[in-house]
Amino acid sequence: MKIKNAPYITGTQINxxxxxxRKLWLFSRNISMEHTSGLVEIGSIIHENSYARKRKEIELDGIKIDFFEKNKGIINEVKKSKAVEGAHIWQLKYYLYHFNKLGIKVKGQLDYPLIRRRKLINLTSEDIKKIEEILSDIDNIIAYKASPEKIESKICKKCSYYELCYV
Ligand code: SF4
Known part of the structure; x- marks a missing residue:
């Protein structure tokens, strides 16, 4: 399903x-190294194996919902691990924000099939204010002439930009 009035900032950028x-800036400048990461392939395999039968993807130009459970009114975002759960939650809240703007009431659910965990996510009026601040902040970051500093974190080793950041 494809819906018009698309957001111009994607769920991936929110994540x-x-x-x-820095990752946000590199990605937003269309510098992509995702194809070099085995983790991305693992993610695709999870999606294919876990949801082959019930999956119904929904796509707004900037965001892609992994699958929609029509009978429950729940949009699901499937993730490999909870390592960056805060980012997952805000990505999903961003999707809820857009459905809300379109006048469509849905709930969100984070789905971690590898650890058999699910978590329901809501959108509050405070979340809406925070998302609008985040969107403005993202606009500012994307406009930087040079990339932000590296974060020197343990998550860097799993990042598709690792080789670019730590040559
Ligand atoms: S390798 Fe680390 S610093 Fe570089 S983009 Fe990825 S997370 Fe950011």
Missing amino acids: YYFICK
Whole structure:
């Protein structure tokens, strides 16, 4: 399903905003190294194996919902691990924010099939204010002439930009 009136900032950008501002900047400048990461392939395999039958993807141009459970009115975001759960939560809240703007009431659920965990996510009026601040902040970051500093974190080793940041 494809819906018009698309957001111009993607769910992935919201996710990266919480993980690393440098990653957000690199991705937003269309510098992509995702194909070099085995983790991305693992993610695709999880999606294919876990949800082959019930999956119904929904796509707004900037965001892609992994699958929608029509009978429950729940949009699901599937993730490999909870290592950056805060980023996952805000990515999903961003999706809820857009559905809310379209006048469509849905709930969100984070799905971690590898550890058999699910978590329901809501959107509050405070969340809406925070998302609008985040969008403005992302605009500012993307406009930087040079990339933000590396974060020197243990998550860097699993990042697709690792080789670019630590040559
Ligand atoms: S390797 Fe680390 S510093 Fe570089 S983009 Fe990824 S998370 Fe950010």
